[in-house]
Amino acid sequence: MSTVVETKDLTLYGCPLHYIKAREALGNIELEQMLLFIVNNGKAVEEILASLRQDGHSCDVEEQETLTTTIRVTKKL
Numbered sequence: 001m002s003t004v005v006e007t008k009d010l011t012l013y014g015c016p017l018h019y020i021k022a023r024e025a026l027g028n029i030e031l032e033q034m035l036l037f038i039v040n041n042g043k044a045v046e047e048i049l050a051s052l053r054q055d056g057h058s059c060d061v062e063e064q065e066t067l068t069t070t071i072r073v074t075k076k077l
Contacts, residue, residue: 007037033075
């Protein structure tokens with residue numbers, strides 16, 4: 001199992017900027033490495049999960065809190 005390389009807080013960014021920032025971060029790591037992204041609850045979670053999965057990455061919700069959700073993403077491409 002891969003280890004987490006970094007945690008990125010994307011709560012300051014709206015759509016589509018949170019996805020662009022996530023994609024940039026994934027471009028800076030090796031295949032099979034893992035990043036954690038913190039996003040605002042609600043539509044942002046659905047959007048970023050769908051977009052990164054469509055790009056071919058493995059994504060799952062790691063932790064959900066009152067205002068934010070942490071998403072675990074393993075780079076696949």
